[in-house]
Amino acid sequence: MKKVAVILSGCGVYDGTEIHEAVITLLAIRQNGAAYQCFAPDIPQMHVINHLSGEPVEGEVRNVLVESARIARGDIKPLAQCNAEEFDALVVPGGFGAAKNLCTFAVDGPESHFDADVMRVCKAFADAYKPAGYACIAPALAAAVYADSVKLTIGTDAGTAAGINALGACHIDCPVDEVVIDREARLVTTPAYMLAEDILQAYKGLTKMVETVLSLK
Template sequence: MGKRVAVVLAGCGVFDGSEIHEASAVLVQLSRDGAEAELYAPDVDQMHVVDHMKGQPTKEKRNVLVESARIARGNIKDLAKLDVKGLDALIIPGGFGVAKNLSTWATQGKSCIVCKEVEDVLKAFHAAKKPIGLCCISPVLAAKIFPGCELTVGHDTECDGRWPYASTAEALRELGCKHINKQVSEIHVDVQNRLVTTSAFMCNAPIHQVHDGIGKMVQEVLRLA
């Protein structure tokens, strides 16, 4: 039987929700490898709504679960109803929604608070020794909850505009984590904590390279499961 994997979304759209290409890459690789994806999102209001053409916040209000349903084609559940016992692994794609809706990283950085439902789910999978896959900015969730873990968000130094969020690596270190520099198509595996991470759009890279890294992350999560 194929593995059952929980995929947690944070809305729909890179600037205020889940990064759609990352979420799609996760779902495609799970399907390719014969795994069953179960999609979840918290039933909460977004921090704000961003006009993706202008890059500016609007006066709209949107719900994270309702917006995530766009990516899930309507087949999604409230994160509060997730039962770790029936699942083999957890994956959280990136996007600014992780830093705005699943946590307060966008406004508070390393002093952030992780949404209680998200924290509970991460701790439940970790306690059950079930693998967790994280890409782009979502490794900051693990950094906040599992001090001492090993993660990658790409590189810790900027290079010709390739790594615009390189300072995130230092913030992870300040939280007591070990950051491992990796290229966009590579992954890092924290064997002890069963965490698999890859940088995705933390790097200004061609989209196929981002997909390559996410594909490897998903495959390793399934192998560990």
């Protein structure tokens, strides 16, 4: 049975992992006969957002690992313990946490800084040519990990695509229910909620991403 490492970035679309994307991803991994282990960096979130109002919550501090444990039902490990040699593939769901907590793309664009453990783990999979899938805004992270004009997508947003290209990638426009595959890098990306208007649209692209990642030799 193949084993997939899944990196989460908190709990909630505006300040962490997009929950629908994470759950669909985990379900798709199991539906395709593979197992997963969730990881998250043990660091403070950039900020906390009230998901009812969409406004920041002043003075509140939350931990990315602790919040991610909500999605993983407690079965999660600090990202510092992730060893790429123990896994066959990597998947990183989206949500703004990927661009706020795993890196600073949401604030700094092409001048982003990247969490050290996140970059170490992601590059370990890339350097070992192990398949990886990044969804939604998470390909901004992949752009820095792979660079070298790696082909990827966040959908069709021109401004975000320009920022990703500035990190060294080659953005390709993609509909919500499709994926972009860079076979040389063994990287698969899909727009998910960068374009999805409902959970069914997100489901189609995310399941295709997981199926493709697990099928890459």
